[in-house]
Amino acid sequence: MIAVLELFLRLAAWLLLAPLLPGIINRVKSWVAGRRGPPVLQLYYDLARLWRKGIVLSTAVSPAHIAGPALAWVALVGAALLLPVGQAGATLSFRGDALLFVYLLAFARFCLALAALDTGSAFAGMGVAREVSYAVLAEAAIITALLTLCVQSNSVSLVTMLAPSAGAGAALLAAGLFGVLLAENCRVPFDDPNTHLELTMIHEAMVLDHSGPPLAAILHGAALKLLLFAVLLTEAVLPLGKLSLLPALAALAGSVLLVAVIAGLVESLMARLAFRRVPLLLTTAFVLCVFALLVAWKGGMP
Amino acid sequence: MNPPREFYLCGNGASVPWAEVPAWPAEEFVAATAAELARGGRLCAWFGVPEADGTCLVAVIAFDAENTLAVGRSLPAVNSYPSLTPGHPQAHLFEREVWEQHGLVPDGHPWLKPVRRQGGGHPAAGEFFRVAGGEIHEVSVGPVHAGIIEPGHFRFQCNGEEVLHLEIALGYQHRGVETALAGGPHRATLSQLETVAGDTTIGHATAYATIMESLAGEEAPLRAQWLRALALELERLANHTGDLGALAGDVAFLPTAAACGKIRGDFLNLTALICGNRFGRGLVRPGGCRHDLETARAGALLGRLRAALADVNQAAEWLWAANSVRARFELTGTVASVQAAELGLVGVAARASGLVRDVRFDHPAGWHRFAPVPVAVWPDGDVLARARVRSLEIQRSGKFLEDQLGTPPDGEIFTAARPPAGDTLAVALVEGWRGEICHVAITDAAGRFRRYKITDPSFHNWPGLALAMRGQAISDFPICNKSFNLSYCGFDL
Numbered sequence: 001m002i003a004v005l006e007l008f009l010r011l012a013a014w015l016l017l018a019p020l021l022p023g024i025i026n027r028v029k030s031w032v033a034g035r036r037g038p039p040v041l042q043l044y045y046d047l048a049r050l051w052r053k054g055i056v057l058s059t060a061v062s063p064a065h066i067a068g069p070a071l072a073w074v075a076l077v078g079a080a081l082l083l084p085v086g087q088a089g090a091t092l093s094f095r096g097d098a099l100l101f102v103y104l105l106a107f108a109r110f111c112l113a114l115a116a117l118d119t120g121s122a123f124a125g126m127g128v129a130r131e132v133s134y135a136v137l138a139e140a141a142i143i144t145a146l147l148t149l150c151v152q153s154n155s156v157s158l159v160t161m162l163a164p165s166a167g168a169g170a171a172l173l174a175a176g177l178f179g180v181l182l183a184e185n186c187r188v189p190f191d192d193p194n195t196h197l198e199l200t201m202i203h204e205a206m207v208l209d210h211s212g213p214p215l216a217a218i219l220h221g222a223a224l225k226l227l228l229f230a231v232l233l234t235e236a237v238l239p240l241g242k243l244s245l246l247p248a249l250a251a252l253a254g255s256v257l258l259v260a261v262i263a264g265l266v267e268s269l270m271a272r273l274a275f276r277r278v279p280l281l282l283t284t285a286f287v288l289c290v291f292a293l294l295v296a297w298k299g300g301m302p
Numbered sequence: 303m304n305p306p307r308e309f310y311l312c313g314n315g316a317s318v319p320w321a322e323v324p325a326w327p328a329e330e331f332v333a334a335t336a337a338e339l340a341r342g343g344r345l346c347a348w349f350g351v352p353e354a355d356g357t358c359l360v361a362v363i364a365f366d367a368e369n370t371l372a373v374g375r376s377l378p379a380v381n382s383y384p385s386l387t388p389g390h391p392q393a394h395l396f397e398r399e400v401w402e403q404h405g406l407v408p409d410g411h412p413w414l415k416p417v418r419r420q421g422g423g424h425p426a427a428g429e430f431f432r433v434a435g436g437e438i439h440e441v442s443v444g445p446v447h448a449g450i451i452e453p454g455h456f457r458f459q460c461n462g463e464e465v466l467h468l469e470i471a472l473g474y475q476h477r478g479v480e481t482a483l484a485g486g487p488h489r490a491t492l493s494q495l496e497t498v499a500g501d502t503t504i505g506h507a508t509a510y511a512t513i514m515e516s517l518a519g520e521e522a523p524l525r526a527q528w529l530r531a532l533a534l535e536l537e538r539l540a541n542h543t544g545d546l547g548a549l550a551g552d553v554a555f556l557p558t559a560a561a562c563g564k565i566r567g568d569f570l571n572l573t574a575l576i577c578g579n580r581f582g583r584g585l586v587r588p589g590g591c592r593h594d595l596e597t598a599r600a601g602a603l604l605g606r607l608r609a610a611l612a613d614v615n616q617a618a619e620w621l622w623a624a625n626s627v628r629a630r631f632e633l634t635g636t637v638a639s640v641q642a643a644e645l646g647l648v649g650v651a652a653r654a655s656g657l658v659r660d661v662r663f664d665h666p667a668g669w670h671r672f673a674p675v676p677v678a679v680w681p682d683g684d685v686l687a688r689a690r691v692r693s694l695e696i697q698r699s700g701k702f703l704e705d706q707l708g709t710p711p712d713g714e715i716f717t718a719a720r721p722p723a724g725d726t727l728a729v730a731l732v733e734g735w736r737g738e739i740c741h742v743a744i745t746d747a748a749g750r751f752r753r754y755k756i757t758d759p760s761f762h763n764w765p766g767l768a769l770a771m772r773g774q775a776i777s778d779f780p781i782c783n784k785s786f787n788l789s790y791c792g793f794d795l
Binding site for chain 2: 029032033034035122123125126129188189192194195196197198199200267268269270271272273274275276277
């Protein structure tokens with residue numbers, strides 16, 4: 001009974017808190033620009049509005065167009081539940097769940113890409129081509145980051161891997177993972193979540209043809225993914241597993257907020273990159289993670 | 303009748319009896335025009351005038367270094383004439399337009415298709431240049447865009463992210479302005495000209511007023527010329543500021559984007575301070591201006607102008623200081639100066655490719671004869687150069703306004719115009735904020751417009767945008783487009 005209650009609590013926390021992060025980032029941006037900006041809760045209103053709307057479907061699409069966003073959302077929720085929270089551990093934990101985590105993220109991307117390609121639109125095709133090309137590099141970085149944690153904790157279970165601090169390589173890992181966070185969540189300098197220019201879009205071009213509840217699922221899934229990466233980054237760097245529940249939760253909340261603020265500042269103060277330079281920056285994130293791996297692997301040796 | 307030796311030479315804002323405009327048989331006229339272009343002339347306008355027994359071609363050619371305009375025409379031609387375009391690409395769109403309007407075929411034109419309509423259908427219904435190959439894909443954008451902008455259709459031939467060719471199909475906003483103007487001037491004429499391109503109200507209204515004054519054989523009072531020059535620079539300031547902000551917005555550089563949107567409003571409000579309308583509607587009229595700027599309001603305007611100028615210079619500094627912005631702007635959408643000259647680009651786009659072209663300097667009329675403005679030139683031809691030229695012009699327009707507000711001429715702002723002369727051709731050039739605006743009017747015996755030809759700077763510059771995209775990443779199209787910021791309705795007429 002308690003286990004079921006706990007599951008619901010965790011699920012509710014993930015689902016309800018996620019749309020807050022884009023709101024915070026937008027608030028930081030509007031603060032820097034001297035604007036009043038949209039309400040912090042704007043995404044909640046948007047989701048409620050989209051949920052009540054009907055779905056407009058192209059005559060060319062197959063059921064995959066609807067199924068894609070739904071499956072992607074479920075995969076992201078599943079990935080979120082694999083992440084531990086302090087000493088309370090994860091809802092689901094087993095040996096090798098780190099691999100499942102990576103695959104769930106990849107599966108979510110696959111579903112969205114499939115749903116986008118299903119429309120046959122030139123914009124969606126361009127968006128998917130860009131998304132998956134950059135994902136190749138972003139995934140290399142995230143796998144290396146997880147490998148670092150594996151080596152350090154001698155485990156392939158997220159609960160054990162994320163409990164201690166990343167140690168000497170923590171700063172490298174944090175920088176690498178922050179780069180991946182920006183790329184995976186289509187933030188500046190990789191993508192511009194606010195653009196209306198179809199030709200420059202990555203993620204946005206993939207979801208142009210969605211409407212109503214499926215679009216709500218995509219937007220909520222994107223917010224969830226942002227929270228998930230912020231939590232992963234925090235837990236990889238800070239030894240939350242060594243703290244008792246309340247201090248761990250407080251540290252987690254504070255750090256996630258900090259990540260959102262930094263993302264907002266990056267977005268406020270720099271232009272986005274030309275596409276041909278995106279691989280350079282992603283490779284930098286990957287190399288940072290590789291060095292973190294080297295530090296974890298060889299760092300303890302005399 | 304022996305063919306004339308040379309074109310009629312005149313200055314900006316001149317008029318000449320139609321009978322005295324040198325006329326050649328069409329073939330010789332094309333050859334004579336080609337010779338003028340070959341010796342450094344620039345085609346400002348090339349259009350048809352329907353006559354009883356065919357269509358007269360009229361050419362207005364500018365010799366910038368000599369501050370001279372050359373006007374000539376052909377004898378009425380039917381069916382076809384040898385094309386000017388193969389030797390002089392700047393005639394490309396003009397000849398297509400003549401064919402569309404009058405059915406006169408330019409023989410040997412390399413890409414003859416209508417400029418605004420496609421066989422009665424919508425503009426994108428026509429044939430497009432296609433690149434063949436299994437790796438090539440075609441991307442079509444518009445006419446409905448994701449932002450609140452004007453409609454236009456863009457057809458890209460791409461190899462992956464690289465654009466091999468871009469063709470632009472416009473005409474969705476064709477309102478029949480030139481047809482509506484024929485038979486004028488009538489009560490709606492001024493309003494129609496103020497809305498040829500709504501963001502260039504002062505530019506087009508000034509050109510029209512100059513035409514009317516030239517046909518009447520008199521000038522507007524000096525104080526009215528002074529007011530027009532002030533309003534023209536305020537229009538330039540507002541639009542250049544908006545463009546810098548939009549460029550920053552397209553690369554997601556927040557500080558300048560957010561600031562410029564606000565400062566543009568400040569400049570628009572200065573125009574409103576003069577005449578009560580942010581776009582300057584109702585300020586300029588043939589014979590003078592409709593609103594004066596008293597000393598007290600001129601003082602208030604100067605104070606607010608200085609504050610807005612300081613703000614916009616600061617916002618531009620942020621833009622130049624950001625490495626991430628420079629990385630996006632540099633070497634993007636480059637138009638070499640040779641290409642710019644061959645295409646006959648004008649305005650900001652030409653000056654950013656190193657061409658020294660500015661009507662205020664080369665063909666001064668009105669107040670600019672007494673208060674010259676230095677030409678702002680940047681050599682590189684890329685997006686950065688076009689942004690830099692805008693920023694330079696903001697500084698120089700600001701300086702011009704500060705100087706001129708301090709030394710107002712006294713006198714009336716309006717004199718009732720005499721009726722326009724009959725059977726006369728008048729030509730007026732104005733350097734609007736986008737570039738050279740060319741108006742040519744030909745009156746009938748009663749002094750009504752037989753033909754009123756408008757050439758918006760966008761008509762010269764759209765091919766420049768298409769050329770700038772060659773070999774570029776398709777994702778850079780928005781910033782290239784924004785760096786030109788051309789008018790759709792000014793082209794579509």
